[in-house]
Amino acid sequence: MYELVLLLILLSLGYIVGQYAERRHYRSILDREERLNSLPAIASRYPPSEPHYHQALVTGSTVISVDYFKRFLAALRNLFGGRITAYESLLDRARRESLLRMKQQAAALGASMVFNVKYETASISKGWGNSIGSVEVLAYGTALIAPRDR
Amino acid sequence: MKYSNPRIPEGINVGDRHPLRELLTLTGGALLALVFLSLLMGQFGGRLARLLPFEHEVALVPVSMLRSDAGPELQAYLGRLSTRVSEQLDLPPQMQIRLHLDGGDTFNAFATLGGNIVLYRGLLEQLPHENALAMLLAHELAHVRHRDPIVGIGQGVAIQALMGLLIGDLGFAALGSAGLYTQLHYTREMERAADAAALTTVRGIYGHVTGAEDLFRLMQVQRERSGSGEMPAIFSSHPLDRERLQAMADLAREQGWSGAGQTTPLPVAFDAWMKDAASRAASGER
Numbered sequence: 001m002y003e004l005v006l007l008l009i010l011l012s013l014g015y016i017v018g019q020y021a022e023r024r025h026y027r028s029i030l031d032r033e034e035r036l037n038s039l040p041a042i043a044s045r046y047p048p049s050e051p052h053y054h055q056a057l058v059t060g061s062t063v064i065s066v067d068y069f070k071r072f073l074a075a076l077r078n079l080f081g082g083r084i085t086a087y088e089s090l091l092d093r094a095r096r097e098s099l100l101r102m103k104q105q106a107a108a109l110g111a112s113m114v115f116n117v118k119y120e121t122a123s124i125s126k127g128w129g130n131s132i133g134s135v136e137v138l139a140y141g142t143a144l145i146a147p148r149d150r
Numbered sequence: 151m152k153y154s155n156p157r158i159p160e161g162i163n164v165g166d167r168h169p170l171r172e173l174l175t176l177t178g179g180a181l182l183a184l185v186f187l188s189l190l191m192g193q194f195g196g197r198l199a200r201l202l203p204f205e206h207e208v209a210l211v212p213v214s215m216l217r218s219d220a221g222p223e224l225q226a227y228l229g230r231l232s233t234r235v236s237e238q239l240d241l242p243p244q245m246q247i248r249l250h251l252d253g254g255d256t257f258n259a260f261a262t263l264g265g266n267i268v269l270y271r272g273l274l275e276q277l278p279h280e281n282a283l284a285m286l287l288a289h290e291l292a293h294v295r296h297r298d299p300i301v302g303i304g305q306g307v308a309i310q311a312l313m314g315l316l317i318g319d320l321g322f323a324a325l326g327s328a329g330l331y332t333q334l335h336y337t338r339e340m341e342r343a344a345d346a347a348a349l350t351t352v353r354g355i356y357g358h359v360t361g362a363e364d365l366f367r368l369m370q371v372q373r374e375r376s377g378s379g380e381m382p383a384i385f386s387s388h389p390l391d392r393e394r395l396q397a398m399a400d401l402a403r404e405q406g407w408s409g410a411g412q413t414t415p416l417p418v419a420f421d422a423w424m425k426d427a428a429s430r431a432a433s434g435e436r
Binding site for chain 1 (some may be wrong): 151153154155157163164165167169170172173176177179180183
């Protein structure tokens with residue numbers, strides 16, 4: 001009985017806090033994506049040859065953890081199979097946040113675009129079983145900075 | 151060449167199902183599967199347990215566990231009554247009934263493994279007449295006759311094994327302490343069957359069914375007094391007392407059994423025996 005109450009408390013806490021944080025984060029993401037839209041991130045490996053851009057590696061990394069509610073949902077989903085929608089939004093946020101951080105770094109360097117953008121992901125909970133459910137999403141690319149004398 | 155990032159519409163990479171709806175669907179499905187598996191395992195365990203010969207069931211009960219606070223006269227009286235009940239129930243000869251009187255105040259009585267029946271003074275001293283006592287004994291003996299205790303344990307162990315497999319904590323300790331399962335939970339079907347057999351038995355002994363239902367009235371009163379009231383039928387393994395009364399009235403009417411007989415009084419010394427049992431329990435003399 002005690003365990004059930006604890007479970008319910010953790011679930012509702014995870015749900016309320018997690019949903020609030022997610023909504024706030026999405027608002028912030030949409031807002032910053034709008035502002036940084038003028039700085040395109042391009043997947044192509046072949047940057048324009050003219051003018052002779054300065055190049056710099058820019059990275060953006062996000063580490064996210066799963067809240068109790070989402071973990072519970074995902075565990076249930078494991079029984080039946082199908083899309084783990086609870087994790088989809090989490091990873092979507094992480095990808096977009098990483099890209100934004102990368103772009104912010106590029107903007108700080110005065111870059112006009114970022115080329116050869118790639119994503120990497122790493123699980124931090126490796127070997128720890130269920131104790132830590134965290135994942136890192138890293139976005140990196142080559143920032144192209146227009147030469148100042150032109 | 152002009153480079154730009156298009157604005158991608160939301161909701162492509164993210165499912166738009168509400169998380170609470172998902173939670174409800176998934177927990178609902180999981181519970182349904184769990185209930186189904188439990189029922190299946192329970193049936194399986196019950197069927198297996200029924201195959202265990204009664205002689206082996208007796209060996210599962212530690213003798214030290216069961217004691218009796220009854221004085222010799224009371225024990226003899228209860229023994230005589232239970233023999234009459236056994237004969238009516240047509241108990242197989244190897245099903246030896248052993249009655250134990252607990253001098254405590256608890257309002258209860260139960261049948262457990264190996265034909266052991268425990269009666270509490272708290273219940274006995276409130277019985278208005280012998281017919282109600284016979285009904286009580288017949289009900290518990292019917293459980294023994296139907297092998298309900300071992301089937302109940304078989305079901306319990308099978309379900310526990312299932313839970314152990316699913317949740318990881320293997321509760322096989324239940325096997326070792328099977329004899330301690332004094333508060334067995336019987337299914338409603340088991341209770342119904344025991345009620346019907348008991349009523350038939352009382353009819354066989356006294357020629358009428360008058361007073362048999364007093365046992366259930368007493369239980370109803372007791373449950374209301376203890377404050378818990380009547381629990382909804384689904385939460386209680388005992389079907390609602392009122393429902394049981396109704397079922398028995400229906401049975402008596404169908405069979406055309408008379409409800410207008412004279413109840414047989416309990417022996418004059420019954421109250422004194424009860425006090426004796428209480429003091430035996432208090433002094434720890436057994």
